[in-house]
Amino acid sequence: QVQLAESGGGLVEAGGSLRLSCAASGRPSSYYHMGWFRQAPGKEREIVAAISSSGRSTYYADSVKGRFTISRDNGKNTVYLQMNSLKFEDTAVYYCAASTLAWGAGPRGVYEYAYWGQGTQVTVSS
Numbered sequence: 001q002v003q004l005a006e007s008g009g010g011l012v013e014a015g016g017s018l019r020l021s022c023a024a025s026g027r028p029s030s031y032y033h034m035g036w037f038r039q040a041p042g043k044e045r046e047i048v049a050a051i052s053s054s055g056r057s058t059y060y061a062d063s064v065k066g067r068f069t070i071s072r073d074n075g076k077n078t079v080y081l082q083m084n085s086l087k088f089e090d091t092a093v094y095y096c097a098a099s100t101l102a103w104g105a106g107p108r109g110v111y112e113y114a115y116w117g118q119g120t121q122v123t124v125s126s
Contacts, residue, residue: 002026002115004096009120012086016124020081022096022117030054030074033103035113036081038092038122045110048094049081052103059106064090088126093119 008020022034035050049070050059058070069082079096097113 002029002032002098004098004115004117006094006096006117006120009094009122011123011125014086014088014124014126016086017082017084018086018122020083020094020096020120020122022079022081024077024079024098028074029072029077029079029098032098032100032115033107034070034072034079035097035099035107036070036079037095037097037110037113038090039095039119040089040092043092045095047107047110050107051079057103057106083122086122086124088124090122091124092122094122095119 003025005023033052036048037045038048039045048061051070051072055072067085072079096117098115099113101112
């Protein structure tokens with residue numbers, strides 16, 4: 001099993017940047033492909049970005065392409081989400097998650113991620 005803990009959220013003005021971190025403990029994070037999700041009030045949880053266990057493959061939701069970058073440092077058991085050019089609509093609780101499934105063609109959805117962090121709030125003021 002793996003335990004996940006997010007950090008780095010906060011309040012930022014539109015156009016600003018934040019970097020989220022997800023620290024893994026327990027089984028090394030290199031066993032998992034990792035994803036960042038977000039959930040805004042009244043909305044379903046949605047995937048933002050994902051990265052394969054090796055870091056060679058990535059996926060981005062259309063809404064964040066060109067603005068967000070996912071990366072990982074398996075030596076530090078940490079996954080990052082660099083968020084630039086933040087918009088009001090990026091406001092949400094952000095979660096990192098780990099999947100034991102092979103990357104294959106990329107992330108399949110929320111259901112494939114067995115392990116979740118507690119979330120970190122990102123608020124973008126307009």
